[in-house]
Amino acid sequence: MEGTISYLVDSSFAIGKTRSSIMAGQRRVIELAMNEEAVVQLGARYRARARNARAGWRARKCCSTIVKHRRSSR
Numbered sequence: 001m002e003g004t005i006s007y008l009v010d011s012s013f014a015i016g017k018t019r020s021s022i023m024a025g026q027r028r029v030i031e032l033a034m035n036e037e038a039v040v041q042l043g044a045r046y047r048a049r050a051r052n053a054r055a056g057w058r059a060r061k062c063c064s065t066i067v068k069h070r071r072s073s074r
Contacts, residue, residue: 034042 031039
């Protein structure tokens, strides 16, 4: 076996590539096809989405804390 190729060995119905190995292979092909500039742009996009997700999480947490505080003070 090479790289990320793996096979099912515990299935009584079929033996073949696992879905995760297929997906890993597809990701590897995409990575090899990307140039350095595309990788940098993709990284920037990832960081922006992660930053927005963290801000949203903090806002939800803050709102839930305020609601809990208001309910307990009644």
